[in-house]
Amino acid sequence: MRAPALSTAAPAFRDRFADIVAKGRLELGVGSGYQQFEFERFGINIDEAPAVFSEYLDILLKGLNQNIFDHDGQYENIPPTAISVRTVQKPTPPIWIAAGMARMGRAYREGHNLFVTAFHNGLETLRALREAIEKAAAAESKNVADAKISLLRCCYASDDEAEIKSYLDNARFQRRLSEALHQRRQQSLDATC
Numbered sequence: 001m002r003a004p005a006l007s008t009a010a011p012a013f014r015d016r017f018a019d020i021v022a023k024g025r026l027e028l029g030v031g032s033g034y035q036q037f038e039f040e041r042f043g044i045n046i047d048e049a050p051a052v053f054s055e056y057l058d059i060l061l062k063g064l065n066q067n068i069f070d071h072d073g074q075y076e077n078i079p080p081t082a083i084s085v086r087t088v089q090k091p092t093p094p095i096w097i098a099a100g101m102a103r104m105g106r107a108y109r110e111g112h113n114l115f116v117t118a119f120h121n122g123l124e125t126l127r128a129l130r131e132a133i134e135k136a137a138a139a140e141s142k143n144v145a146d147a148k149i150s151l152l153r154c155c156y157a158s159d160d161e162a163e164i165k166s167y168l169d170n171a172r173f174q175r176r177l178s179e180a181l182h183q184r185r186q187q188s189l190d191a192t193c
Contacts, residue, residue, distance in 0.1 A: 009081050012063020016085040024088030031098025050102050064092040104136035113148040
């Protein structure tokens, strides 16, 4: 069962309102998710995640930029919808895209920021990530510096050897759990994933 169009358009209202409450300081982060159970709940095949994300981002941008908008897409159809609340920031609050390789180009093309991760394999992974970002920017005739880039990388600083060991043990556990959930080898506590 698909959610009604109102629930698809609701984030645009919520984000407009949040920007007002934050007095024009809202920074909006969007991502598609990556674990099968996240998609099963909405009846979406994970292989369609990039297309679904792209369409929902289109809807969000319409909702943030247009006083009255509609959408006729592959996954959602929204009749003309008016949102009377306006953002403080123009044209929209800054948008941060959790950017896998496929979304980096869109971020540069549309002037969004990138939120990227590189958990494992040291400097080689970071180097490959940097090259992918440079390639995405160049493909859109942009400079790497045209977007802000936030890198999620686990780190911990301490003089206490026991604290460092504890942190590393916890980081390893979190990564193993995340991979197990992603590969469906593990259940969450509520047994729904």
